[in-house]
Amino acid sequence: MPDPYRGFGGIAQYNRDLFDALSVPDRDTQIVSYCRHRAPDDSPFSPPANLKQHLLPGSEIRYVFRAAVGALKLRPDIVLCGHINLLPVGAILKRLTGCKLVVEVYGFEAWRRLPGIRSWGTRDVDLVISISRFTREQLVRWSGIEPRRIKLVPNPVHLDQYTQTAKPSYLVERYGLEGKLVLMTLGRLPGQERYKGQDRIIALMPKLSVRHPNLVYMIVGDGSDRARLEALVQSLGLQEQVMFAGKIPESEKLDHYNLADGFAMPSTSEGFGFVFLEAAACGVPVLGGSVDGSRDALVDGKLGVMVDPDSPEELLTGLEEILRREKRVPESLKPFDYPRFRAQIERLLLS
Amino acid sequence: MCGIAGFFSYHPVAPEISREELRLVRDHMAARGPDGVGEWFSDDGHVALGHRRLSIIDLSEAASQPMANEDGTVQLVFNGEIYNYRSLTERLRRNGHVFRSKSDSEVLIHLYEDLGDAMVHELRGMFAFALWDSKRRAMLLGRDPYGVKPLYYADDGWTVRVASQVKALLAGNQISRLPDPAGIAGFYLLGSVPEPFTTYQQIRAVPAGSIVWVDDLGASEPRKYFSISSFFREATRGAQKLDRKEAGELIRSALLDSVRHHLVADVPVSAFLSAGVDSGTIVALAREAGNKSLETVTLAFAEYRSTHEDEAPLASEVARIYQTVHRTRSLDESEFQRELPKILELMDQPSIDGINTYFISKAASENGVKVALSGLGGDELFRGYPAFRDVPRWVRGTWLPSRVPGLGRTTRALLSKLLPREISPKLAGMLEFGGSYAGAYFLRRGLFMPWELKDVVGLEMASEGLRRLAPVAMMQSVLEPDPGSAYARVATLESSLYMRNQLLRDTDWASMAHSVEVRVPLVDPFLLRDLAPILAANPSYASKRMVAGIARPLLPPAVSDRAKTGFNVPLNHWLERNTKLDVWRRLPVLTRPGTHWARRWAYASVSLGTQQ
Numbered sequence: 007m008p009d010p011y012r013g014f015g016g017i018a019q020y021n022r023d024l025f026d027a028l029s030v031p032d033r034d035t036q037i038v039s040y041c042r043h044r045a046p047d048d049s050p051f052s053p054p055a056n057l058k059q060h061l062l063p064g065s066e067i068r069y070v071f072r073a074a075v076g077a078l079k080l081r082p083d084i085v086l087c088g089h090i091n092l093l094p095v096g097a098i099l100k101r102l103t104g105c106k107l108v109v110e111v112y113g114f115e116a117w118r119r120l121p122g123i124r125s126w127g128t129r130d131v132d133l134v135i136s137i138s139r140f141t142r143e144q145l146v147r148w149s150g151i152e153p154r155r156i157k158l159v160p161n162p163v164h165l166d167q168y169t170q171t172a173k174p175s176y177l178v179e180r181y182g183l184e185g186k187l188v189l190m191t192l193g194r195l196p197g198q199e200r201y202k203g204q205d206r207i208i209a210l211m212p213k214l215s216v217r218h219p220n221l222v223y224m225i226v227g228d229g230s231d232r233a234r235l236e237a238l239v240q241s242l243g244l245q246e247q248v249m250f251a252g253k254i255p256e257s258e259k260l261d262h263y264n265l266a267d268g269f270a271m272p273s274t275s276e277g278f279g280f281v282f283l284e285a286a287a288c289g290v291p292v293l294g295g296s297v298d299g300s301r302d303a304l305v306d307g308k309l310g311v312m313v314d315p316d317s318p319e320e321l322l323t324g325l326e327e328i329l330r331r332e333k334r335v336p337e338s339l340k341p342f343d344y345p346r347f348r349a350q351i352e353r354l355l356l357s
Numbered sequence: 358m359c360g361i362a363g364f365f366s367y368h369p370v371a372p373e374i375s376r377e378e379l380r381l382v383r384d385h386m387a388a389r390g391p392d393g394v395g396e397w398f399s400d401d402g403h404v405a406l407g408h409r410r411l412s413i414i415d416l417s418e419a420a421s422q423p424m425a426n427e428d429g430t431v432q433l434v435f436n437g438e439i440y441n442y443r444s445l446t447e448r449l450r451r452n453g454h455v456f457r458s459k460s461d462s463e464v465l466i467h468l469y470e471d472l473g474d475a476m477v478h479e480l481r482g483m484f485a486f487a488l489w490d491s492k493r494r495a496m497l498l499g500r501d502p503y504g505v506k507p508l509y510y511a512d513d514g515w516t517v518r519v520a521s522q523v524k525a526l527l528a529g530n531q532i533s534r535l536p537d538p539a540g541i542a543g544f545y546l547l548g549s550v551p552e553p554f555t556t557y558q559q560i561r562a563v564p565a566g567s568i569v570w571v572d573d574l575g576a577s578e579p580r581k582y583f584s585i586s587s588f589f590r591e592a593t594r595g596a597q598k599l600d601r602k603e604a605g606e607l608i609r610s611a612l613l614d615s616v617r618h619h620l621v622a623d624v625p626v627s628a629f630l631s632a633g634v635d636s637g638t639i640v641a642l643a644r645e646a647g648n649k650s651l652e653t654v655t656l657a658f659a660e661y662r663s664t665h666e667d668e669a670p671l672a673s674e675v676a677r678i679y680q681t682v683h684r685t686r687s688l689d690e691s692e693f694q695r696e697l698p699k700i701l702e703l704m705d706q707p708s709i710d711g712i713n714t715y716f717i718s719k720a721a722s723e724n725g726v727k728v729a730l731s732g733l734g735g736d737e738l739f740r741g742y743p744a745f746r747d748v749p750r751w752v753r754g755t756w757l758p759s760r761v762p763g764l765g766r767t768t769r770a771l772l773s774k775l776l777p778r779e780i781s782p783k784l785a786g787m788l789e790f791g792g793s794y795a796g797a798y799f800l801r802r803g804l805f806m807p808w809e810l811k812d813v814v815g816l817e818m819a820s821e822g823l824r825r826l827a828p829v830a831m832m833q834s835v836l837e838p839d840p841g842s843a844y845a846r847v848a849t850l851e852s853s854l855y856m857r858n859q860l861l862r863d864t865d866w867a868s869m870a871h872s873v874e875v876r877v878p879l880v881d882p883f884l885l886r887d888l889a890p891i892l893a894a895n896p897s898y899a900s901k902r903m904v905a906g907i908a909r910p911l912l913p914p915a916v917s918d919r920a921k922t923g924f925n926v927p928l929n930h931w932l933e934r935n936t937k938l939d940v941w942r943r944l945p946v947l948t949r950p951g952t953h954w955a956r957r958w959a960y961a962s963v964s965l966g967t968q969q
Contacts, residue, residue, distance in 0.1 A: 139514045146558050147535055150825040153559055154576045158514035160370055302515075308372050341370040350369070353574060 011045035011053055014256050016161060016280045017112055020137070021088060022051055023162050023344065024110075027351035029054030035356065038080060040073035042066075050256075070095050077103075084108055084355060090116050090124075097127030108133045108355065113277020113299065117144035125149070133354065135159050137278040138299035157354055160302055162347030163283040163339070167260075170289035170335060174261040181249060183265065186222045187329060189214075190266035190290075192259075192281050195229030203272035203295065203315050208238050210322050211247050218329060221247060226262055228253040263288040268328035271300070272315035279303040282310060283342050289335045291328035293321075308338045359422070360386025360869075361434040361508075362407035363487030363519040365496045367573050371515035373402030378529040382520050383407030385528035388703075389436070389521060389869045392416075397423040397432055404489050404496070406434045411872055413438065413622050413728060420460035426470055427455060430491045433469075435462045436521055437484035437506045438876070440618035445479060474499070474568050477582050481618060481883050483876070485563070487519050495572040502583035502882040504552070504565025504857045507705070507865050511559045512576040522705045522866065523555050533559045540706075542822025545813050545959060548709040548804045549859035551831060553579070555706060565857055583882060585849045586840045589889055593841035596894030604891050604898045609907045611887035612878070616642040619730060619878040626876070627652035628730040629717050630683070632671035634901045635732030635741075637916050639878060641908030643730060644679045652726060653681040656717045659689050660927035671916055678910060686720035690931055697937075701966040703870045709804065709955045709962070711863030712926045715870060722871035729868075733860055734879030737851040738888065740844065740899050741921055744801045744851060749843040751787065751797040759792025773808070778949060782806040795832035798850045804956055812946040813960060844896035845889075856880070929954035932961065940964045 010021035028037055037057045044061055045051070053059065062072045074095050077085060087096040087109045100107040107130055116136075119125050128149040134156040136142040142156045178184055193202045204225050215221055225235065225248065232250060239248045254262055263269070269285035270293040282292045282303040292310035294300035304310045313324040362383045364374045379396060390409025397406045408422040423434050439445070442461035445468060450456065454467040461482070468476040469488060474497055483505035488497045498519060500508045510519045511532045520526045527534065540554035552562035563569050566583030569576055599607070616639060620626050628643060630636050630653040643651055655672035669685045676683030693712070700715055721729050736742050759765055765788035772785040783800050786808075790796030807828070810819035835853040840846050861880070868875040878884070892899040905917035932938050932954050941947045941957035941964075 136514065142514050143533055143535065143559070150539070150821070153514075153561070154512055154578070156514065157574060158368060302370070305370060305372055338370075338372070346369045 009041040009043045009045065010039075011049055011051045011059075012041075012043050016278070019280070020112070020161055021110075022053075023347060024351060025054055025057050027348040028355065029056050030352060030356065033356070038076070038082070040069070040076060042069050074099060081105070086110065086355075090120065093125075093127040093131070094123055097130035100130050100132075106132045108135065110134075111136045111141050111145055113137075113141060114275055116141055117148075117275075119148040131155060133157065135354065137161055138302040140299040140301065141277055157350075158302075159347065159350045159354070160342065161278055161280045161283065162344040163280075163287050163342045165287055165339070165343045168263075168284065168287035169260075170333065171261075171264045173265050177258075177261055177265050181224070181251070181265075183222060185220060187218050187220050188222050188224055188266045189268045189270060189325065189329065190224045190226060190262070190285075191269070191271050192226040192262065192285070193271060194227050195225075195231040195235065197230035197234075201273045201275040203270075203274070204235055205238055206272050206315060206318070206321060207270055207325070208235065208242065208244065208248055210318060210325065211244050212242065213322060214325060214329075215247055217326070221329075223248045224251055224266070225249065226251040226254055259284075260288065263290055266290045267333070268293065268325065268331075270294070270325055270328065272313060272321055272324075273300060274298055274315050276300045276303075283339065286310060286336055286339050289333040291331035291333065293324045293328045305338045309336050359411055359434075359436045360389030360409040360521045360525065361422075361436045361485065361487060361519070362386070362405075362521075362525065363434060363489070363496060363498070364405045364516060365489075365571050366403045366516040367571060367575055368515040369573070371403070374398070374405045374516070376405075378531055379405045379407050382518070382525050382529040383409060385525040386521055386869075388872055391872050393421055395422050397425075399489070399491070404432075404491075406432055406487060406489065408434045411727070411874060413624055413874060414442070415458050415460035416623055417458065419458035420462060422462060424458075424460075424462050424466060426466045431466050431469060432489040432491075433462060433466050433486060435465055435484060435486040436508075437482055437486075437501065438621070438874070439464055439480050439482040439484065440621050441479075441481040443621070469497075474570070477568060481881070483880075485521060493572075495570055498563050498569040498571065500563045500565055500567060502566040503585075503852065503861065503880045504562075505861050505865075505877060505880060507862060508563040509555065509560050510563060510569065510571075510576060511557075511561070512571075513559065514575065517571045517576050523557065523560055524705055526560055527557070533557070535559065536818075537825075538818050538822035539825035540822075541814060541818060542810055543826050543828070544707045544963075545805045545810055546799075546803055546807065546826075546828055547854070547858070548802075548955060548959060549855075549862065550706045550708075551826070551828075551854065551858050554826065565853075584835075585852050585885070586836055586838055586845075588882070588885055589840035589842075589845035589849060589893055590838045592889030593845065593893040596890045598894055599891060599898075601898065604895055605903060605906055607891055608888060608898070608903060611884055612638070612904075612907060613642050613646060614887070615878040615881045615884040616730070617646040618881075618883075619876045620646055620648055622728050624727045625650070625652065626728045626730060627654065627721060627724075627726045628681070629653070629721070629732070629875075630655050630672045630676060630681075631732070632668035632675075632916060632919060633732060633735075633921070634905045634912065634916060634919075635735030635739075635879065637675045637732075637912045638735075638904050638908050639730050639732050640675060640681060641679050641912070642878075644681070645909060651679070651681045652724060653683045654717060654720050654724065654726070654729075655683070655685045656713065656720065657685050657687045658927050659687065660930055665920075671913070671919070674913055675916060678913065679908075684720070684724060686717070686723075688716050688926075690927075690935065692716075693926075693931065694935065694937060697965070699870075701962060703866055704962070704966065705866040706862065707959070707963050707966070708859060708863050709959050710859050711867045712928065714864050714867035714875070716926075718868040718871040718873045718875070721873050726873060728874045728876060731864065731875050731877050732879060733864060733875075733877045734852075734856065734881075735901075735904060736921075737848055737856050738879060738885075738892070738899065739901050739904050740848075740896075741901060742847075742851060744798060745844065745847045747801055748794060748797045748847050748850075751791040751800065752794055755788055755791035755797075758788050759790075759796075765789030765792075769808070782809055790829065793829070793833070794836060794846045794850065795829050798847070798854075799829055799832055802855055804953075804959055809946060813944065840893075842893055842896060844899055845893050848892075848899070852880075928958055932957050938965070 295315035393410035439461035485506040485508035657669035
């Protein structure tokens with residue numbers, strides 16, 4: 007299991023929600039989790055009472071071996087692999103103990119055949135929990151796992167923790183956004199994942215600025231791709247219109263969403279796109295791509311505007327559309343609320 | 358007989374069903390049901406049913422579908438015929454159900470209310486249905502025991518879509534067209550796509566004799582309620598030795614009973630007639646059962662004139678004896694060529710067969726026929742195929758060497774290397790596969806052998822397809838539990854594989870293309886229930902000679918004694934000389950002299966179909 011109480015990323019959040027969902031009161035469920043890294047002492051997250059965590063530091067091989075030995079001693083009813091790389095060890099455990107084998111898949115890690123032995127065990131899987139239809143289809147393509155064994159449990163959004171507010175004045179002041187129209191992308195900028203599509207939006211900024219002279223495109227998040235994007239901004243002379251906010255503290259995330267008049271991430275290889283739900287929960291009109299897992303977060307265009315990210319014309323029209331829309335929380339967001347997630351996990355793993 | 362569509366967007370975050378998509382899927386099946394059209398949407402828009410109707414029983418509007426129960430909590434779309442619907446209606450009326458129509462469809466609804474999904478055990482007929490139970494908030498998909506009527510579904514993780522045909526599901530433009538290596542490999546290995554696979558990864562067949570529940574978690578594992586192997590196994594246990602006369606009488610009465618049931622209709626029922634024993638017997642029994650003005654139709658080919666394969670003269674003779682209104686329809690190469698693009702478009706899944714049924718159904722339709730009886734299924738019950746002789750012999754002959762690890766594979770590799778052109782692929786594989794019933798049957802029915810597959814579809818598709826399909830294991834699975842005798846094993850294999858995946862599926866699309874319903878009295882679980890104990894204990898009675906003794910008056914000796922030819926089309930000649938069909942010449946493995954025409958046709962039909 008990727009360490010759920012250590013990071014702030016979507017996968018860690020997903021697994022924290024999953025553990026919470028498994029800790030049903032009046033139910034004698036014991037969860038034993040093997041993780042590789044210790045959560046920081048000041049971690050804001052608290053694991054549920056029925057979760058027992060074992061820390062297995064050291065190399066990956068050492069982790070896999072010790073986790074497998076631990077599971078063999080425990081003889082659990084269900085082995086849940088939090089990453090598809092762990093599938094072979096899960097398959098061996100299933101064969102040795104007769105447990106039910108469940109695997110979680112999120113995004114690109116499950117889109118192509120894993121090298122060598124790591125793709126072994128697909129025949130043993132009883133249940134795959136996938137976050138999007140796109141990831142499910144890609145997994146079926148290379149693995150041959152029967153589609154009906156792959157169930158979709160999209161990321162939940164805790165609607166009670168999100169509120170639509172006026173633009174926070176401290177941020178307006180910090181970034182000098184008084185009287186500005188803000189278009190935002192929030193997400194990491196790692197070099198090997200150049201798929202969030204910020205460069206596509208930057209390229210359209212000259213055209214967008216004609217109609218909206220007060221428009222600012224705010225790129226929130228950091229990573230090795232930042233230098234490339236900054237160079238692009240420089241070359242187009244858009245320093246005034248494009249702003250890099252860098253990495254922001256988790257505590258300011260909500261306020262940043264509320265700063266935006268439109269949220270856009272025209273990516274091409276998104277596993278799901280949880281940020282669309284977060285932005286929408288703050289009432290921000292959203293835009294995403296139609297060729298990957300974003301389709302699910304956008305509910306095929308019901309929750310937000312869906313465009314072909316490779317078509318600059320479609321993207322331009324779509325961006326105009328979200329900047330025109332009124333800010334409000336869409337109805338179609340409701341089914342993504344946490345109770346739905348909890349009910350699904352209960353049905354799939356505890357019934 | 359109809360075309361059905363059912364949608365259930367079961368996932369909590371899934372949007373409502375698009376009316377446009379449902380109509381695209383439903384109306385792609387217009388030929389299956391030219392007489393009526395219907396649709397139903399749930400109040401929340403997350404469930405929808407669509408129907409195209411071919412009216413056969415109760416021609417009134419009251420029998421239109423989708424159809425609901427008294428309070429609207431159960432909704433149904435149904436394709437097929439329930440032959441025992443009158444007795445079931447009586448029973449349900451006694452239980453207090455109120456019928457609004459005289460249709461067989463309504464029986465399903467009330468039967469479901471009484472018995473839940475166990476209702477499938479009560480039905481005698483061919484059927485595929487989608488039933489929405491709003492109290493349970495789940496959709497039940499069901500298919501008849503032998504798989505006479507097709508039913509396919511695709512679950513994309515949010516929405517389950519169901520239809521009578523694969524191409525109808527695709528017509529909605531929402532289902533992934535990712536090819537399925539298992540379905541594609543299966544087609545080239547066997548000549549038809551073995552269910553539950555299709556040539557698309559997202560689309561699966563509801564297996565014959567199974568039900569599938571779709572609830573808030575999507576499609577569940579199919580649940581089998583009927584298996585031919587279990588039937589034979591049970592029958593073998595309770596079997597009794599009978600003398601030939603007694604057995605003959607029992608077989609005759611069981612066949613007559615089945616034919617009688619298959620005549621239930623509110624439109625005239627006709628019959629396809631060949632020069633074979635099965636169709637002749639069906640015609641004779643239909644007349645005996647009271648069908649006074651039976652129409653019959655036979656297909657004739659210029660290429661076969663004055664040869665043993667020409668069925669027209671003998672069929673006319675049979676028609677004369679049983680006093681039917683008979684018509685012989687001639688087909689030539691130019692008509693075949695004209696119709697070929699349409700055939701390839703209508704062929705729901707690739708198949709090396711079905712052309713014959715396409716044209717005889719066309720002929721029937723030209724005569725205004727809506728329902729036709731067919732002798733399909735006789736060969737599987739009464740040992741009409743060479744597999745009944747060859748498979749047990751091969752198993753006995755290769756039992757020992759096939760158990761030496763690696764010997765079969767090494768022998769095959771050596772023979773293929775040393776004598777690549779001289780030795781047939783099947784002979785080369787004899788030691789590798791011949792030692793088990795499933796393996797020997799695979800050799801008997803195989804079109805291409807596994808090691809040839811890469812020459813046809815490429816290495817990656819071939820190896821992935823073989824991995825996912827595991828053809829011999831798949832065939833072995835239909836033999837569980839063991840049917841108990843050599844005859845029963847081969848009968849089970851033939852009925853569960855060749856007949857189901859090829860003959861019945863082809864009969865469906867090819868007849869539906871002309872809005873003709875084909876009924877198969879020899880493919881009936883109630884008939885099997887009567888016959889299995891007799892045939893399992895006395896396999897020598899499972900013969901065409903036995904069937905030939907059933908008709909009154911007897912079939913002419915020229916028919917009874919005629920060697921089997923199958924229901925053929927001169928495709929072998931056409932493939933050789935027709936330049937529009939010779940795409941197979943591109944593939945070296947198909948240009949060897951002596952290559953069977955079916956291998957060439959398999960490749961040509963897929964290539965031409967893809968080009969369209």
